[in-house]
Amino acid sequence: MAARILDGKSLAAKVRAAVKRDVEALAQRGIRPGLAVILAGDNPASRVYVRNKVRACEETGVRSEMYELPANVSEEALIDRVLALNDDSDIHGILVQLPLPKQIHADRVLESVAPAKDVDGFHESNLGALLAGKPRMVPCTPAGVMRLLDHAGVAIAGAHAVVIGRSNIVGKPLSLLLLQRDATVTICHSKSKDLENIARSADILVAAVGRAKLVTGRMVKPGACVIDVGVNRLTDGSLAGDVEFASASEVAGWITPVPGGVGPMTIAMLLENCLRAASASH
Numbered sequence: 001m002a003a004r005i006l007d008g009k010s011l012a013a014k015v016r017a018a019v020k021r022d023v024e025a026l027a028q029r030g031i032r033p034g035l036a037v038i039l040a041g042d043n044p045a046s047r048v049y050v051r052n053k054v055r056a057c058e059e060t061g062v063r064s065e066m067y068e069l070p071a072n073v074s075e076e077a078l079i080d081r082v083l084a085l086n087d088d089s090d091i092h093g094i095l096v097q098l099p100l101p102k103q104i105h106a107d108r109v110l111e112s113v114a115p116a117k118d119v120d121g122f123h124e125s126n127l128g129a130l131l132a133g134k135p136r137m138v139p140c141t142p143a144g145v146m147r148l149l150d151h152a153g154v155a156i157a158g159a160h161a162v163v164i165g166r167s168n169i170v171g172k173p174l175s176l177l178l179l180q181r182d183a184t185v186t187i188c189h190s191k192s193k194d195l196e197n198i199a200r201s202a203d204i205l206v207a208a209v210g211r212a213k214l215v216t217g218r219m220v221k222p223g224a225c226v227i228d229v230g231v232n233r234l235t236d237g238s239l240a241g242d243v244e245f246a247s248a249s250e251v252a253g254w255i256t257p258v259p260g261g262v263g264p265m266t267i268a269m270l271l272e273n274c275l276r277a278a279s280a281s282h
């Protein structure tokens, strides 16, 4: 039986519409959420991501400011820009697009963002709050995955969730969110042995690796919910996830497409975080 599609594109449109209504309500109180986006260097994929985020801001009434810095920008100059934005009361959210140029320590830059304006949820204090079970700013991609699961009514409590990938921005925070909702969570990574069997025991299987078609239908338990976070550019220029959609969707109960699954939800959650930051600042 073919899997049901978890349609991130349409759910994200609903979230954006709700954000737009809330932005209008905030405007009645004289507050306009403002997001600053910093793009350092000329990574073409980053440019596309930033453009999509800025477009989503415009659509929902969130004011956005773009700061484009050259690829050879110094770490000090980049951090100075962040610090100035920390002090700008019209800016409620600061997003530093990753990856950063090689000469820059991304963790130092991310730590310079005021936690209250850290709409990406990457600051150690926000990640720590999540670990402590008191989430504040939650990273957007994991938050988007949880919203997709909830919208589809996928049972999380008691489910075995297998998350492939342990990055600080996707795999780890998503594992914590699933744990908080009483899933039994297994985290896999590049050194994990027997990935195929572990994956096949998952009720909820998340691939957040960055390797096209790593997960095939053979690795999916019949009826499982498969979440594909990966975004991979193939040699023919097309986009593919980490999951081989054709074989996995034959076995899974639910599956996210790429594109149109997790990606749009990430941006929708960013807008929600901006809104929350703006509301909290007043």
Ligand code: NAP
Residues within 6 Å of the ligand: 141, 164, 165, 166, 167, 168, 169, 170, 171, 188, 189, 190, 191, 192, 195, 208, 209, 210, 211, 229, 230, 231, 232, 262, 263, 264, 266
């Ligand atoms: P990352 O920082 O490169 O982390 C990749 C993770 O995958 C690491 O934990 C790595 O293990 C693990 N891994 C690598 N090869 C593996 C293998 N053969 N088997 C099992 N695990 C393996 O990547 P990320 O930033 O988390 O992003 C992951 C993917 O999601 C990328 O394709 C990215 O483009 C995409 N992404 C999409 C969105 C969206 O909105 N849709 C947002 C963010 C990221 P080690 O820790 O052992 O190295």
